[in-house]
Every structure is written in C-alpha cells, then in structure tokens.
Amino acid sequence: MKTRTLMILAIGCGVVIMLAGAVFLFQLTGEPDIAAAVPLGESAAVGDMSVAVLRALETNGVLDVSVRLGGVADEDGAGGFRLIASGRPVSPDFGARSGLCGATTVSSQDCLVRFDVSTADGMSRVLFYERGDDQARWVLDGN
Numbered sequence: 001m002k003t004r005t006l007m008i009l010a011i012g013c014g015v016v017i018m019l020a021g022a023v024f025l026f027q028l029t030g031e032p033d034i035a036a037a038v039p040l041g042e043s044a045a046v047g048d049m050s051v052a053v054l055r056a057l058e059t060n061g062v063l064d065v066s067v068r069l070g071g072v073a074d075e076d077g078a079g080g081f082r083l084i085a086s087g088r089p090v091s092p093d094f095g096a097r098s099g100l101c102g103a104t105t106v107s108s109q110d111c112l113v114r115f116d117v118s119t120a121d122g123m124s125r126v127l128f129y130e131r132g133d134d135q136a137r138w139v140l141d142g143n
Contacts, residue, residue: 050070050108051129064112065114067101069104072106073106074104085120086120092115
C-alpha cells in the first residue's frame with residue numbers, strides 16, 4: 001500500500017473520531033440537570049417509598065438524622081441511606097439499638113439513621129436515599 005493511501009485513511013479515521021466526539025458532546029448537553037435538594041421536613045417519593053428527613057443533629061462526631069419512612073414493607077427499607085461528609089462517603093450504623101431505622105412498613109414510621117462523621121474534615125453533609133433507580137438528596141449543612 002502506498003504512503004498516500006495510508007495518510008488518507010488515517011485522516012479519515014481522525015475525522016470519524018472527531019465527529020463521534022461531537023455527537024457525544026451534543027448528547028451530554030441534553031442530559032437533565034441534577035434535581036434540587038429536598039427541604040428538611042418535606043416528603044419525597046423515592047421509588048415505592050416515601051421519605052422525609054425531619055432534622056439532623058451532630059454531637060461528638062456522631063450525626064443523628066431523624067427520618068420518616070413508609071410506603072412498603074421491606075426488611076432492608078432503610079438500607080438505602082448514604083452520607084457524603086466533606087467529600088467522603090459514610091455508611092450508616094444501624095446496629096441493634098432501639099429507635100434506629102431498619103425494616104420499614106406500609107404505614108409511615110419515625111426512626112433514626114446514625115453516621116460516624118468523626119473523621120470528616122469539614123462541615124459539609126449531604127444525605128442520599130436510593131431505592132431502585134430513584135434517588136433523593138438532602139443538604140444537612142448547618143443543621
């Protein structure tokens with residue numbers, strides 16, 4: 001094969017790659033923006049679950065979040081909570097203590113989700129609840 005043919009093929013491949021990148025960027029502009037945070041006290045429908053964050057209180061490196069859950073009976077209904085504390089993920093501590101969230105029921109119930117945030121550097125706290133493909137978030141800064 002001649003050098004000229006190889007050069008034309010290389011330029012053609014480059015043009016195709018650039019067009020594919022342009023199409024991808026165009027698709028990204030059509031993506032929906034991130035949903036606004038749910039205000040404290042308001043319910044959010046997350047999949048088949050109704051979730052409301054009532055208040056959050058941080059004491060001695062432990063963040064206690066009071067929530068109201070209901071809508072479906074599920075042994076692990078409260079397992080969808082995650083916290084981002086100063087840019088780091090923190091998993092909840094469900095333990096076996098009374099009042100901590102666990103199984104959920106069809107009727108709404110108030111319970112507590114506890115996080116150990118003693119290793120977090122700053123005061124930024126964002127709580128997420130995920131169920132299926134749905135998600136809601138609450139900004140807990142300054143609460």
